Amino acid sequence: MTDMSPKLQPVMRMQNLDKVYPNGTVALKNLFLDVHPGEFVSLLGPSGCGKSTALKIAAGLAEHSAGRIQRPGEDEAKGIRARAGEIGFVFQEPNLMPWLSVFDNVYLPLKLAGLSRTDAAADVAAILETVGLAGFHDSYPRELSGGMKMRVSIARALVTKPKLLLMDEPFAALDEITRNKISQDLLELWQATGSTVIFVTHSVFESVFLSNRIVVMAARPGRIIGEIGVDAPYPRDASFRLTQDYAAHCRDVSGLLTRAMES
């Protein structure tokens, strides 16, 4: 029998993924995760449950020990590696080159891909405009606030128009006011670009506000213990935080997280 439903091919597929660090730590065990085009998925779990590890493997920054992974644009059977720029990564720290201006930091991925500065200028300017840094092309990272640095980092991740955007607790170091503002901007950006996001966070509230699917992980060994869909429509703004729906989802996710901590 063939499946008749118009199923979209997942952007990222992890099957039975294991990760054992050289020192013997089992960071991930039998991880299954499919992420579909246009989704905003949050990975939520206690500290040390392997969220960063999963994301690094997804980005190709770490090797997995066993299992299979399918990245966007990658075809293991044909031996095709993912192209640089198919995946964007926003790290917990902004990770900007201190010797490059804001413009040149965002230009860097395109430069590494061989694009000249003049050819890239329009794209770089456009993405800086989108993240609200139009007037800061010539500033250096040290001249920016924490929130602005994070915006530069997001712009750099988006400038290659990636199929998949990975974010590892990107707003953890920001104050609440900045975090709320930037979260909302991120949602707008995500909708405008139609990209797919995997977002790692510690915060139940942040995950409910942002995502349409929340995947909860437990530690030792790192594994997925459940997931919760958030079907509230987008665009979501600050008023969403005041709804019954939001509160109910927060309660559900908290419950699942508590189970993750106990297991």
Next chain:
Amino acid sequence: MADETAALPETPQKRLVERPSRLTTVLRETGPTVAAGLAFVLIWEISVHALGVSKFVLPPPSMIVVSMVGDFPYLMKALAYTAGITVAAFAAAVVSGILGGLLLTQHKDVERMLWPYAIALQVTPMVAIAPLVIIWVGLDRVWLGLMILAWLVAFFPMLANTVQGLKSADRGLQDVMTLYQASRWQRFRHLQLPAALPYILTGARISSSLAVIGGVVAEFVAGSGSSTGLAWVIVESGTMLDVPRMFAALFILSIFGLAIWWLTSMVQARLLSRWHESELGGER
């Protein structure tokens, strides 16, 4: 109940940003230095006369100036010789130190192979190998021996700083390069090299003053008649008991050392101007 309409006492209004003129800045920066120097020279002059110190022990500054003016061409020729050797040795140390650092960081095995010998070179006292080097190059080419000796002293800080700098690139920034599949050359050009630059420049500053010291000590060791640099002027004047000229040569040597230090600092400030903490002058 507090009266909320009561005005606070007036405080004198400050200009938001005080931007002093260039002249004021220069005066503020150099004024105290010059004043301290002048005061020192003045006290020296007065005490030498007041206490009746012999000019063979400590000549007054005025006498040193007279000697400096009188022997000016002779002293300048000596300076040119010393400066030539120092600058050449320094340039060689910079080039070889950076190239050596690149070589050592290529592979862990290369480092294991060569690093201990680099340290051995560093801990062997230069004075001890100086006679050997002078013999090797031959007495008719003492300048080459001096240059090699000064280079030997100046080389190591350059090498060590380059190695440390090339290894210092931040992990997070390396991840960015890996994510975008940067080639080995791109990684070097866009991450390792700029990250190493502050270390390399610090190495160059240390190495520049060591080159001066190395050049002078080598000249002392090389000894009589074989050289014509400032160190030799000091030795020669000493044997002739021309103490004012000794001091004159000494001052010129210090000023030369300062000039080199200042020059390398300028280059450092220029290259790191906007991004590196060390050049932001405590501005927050």
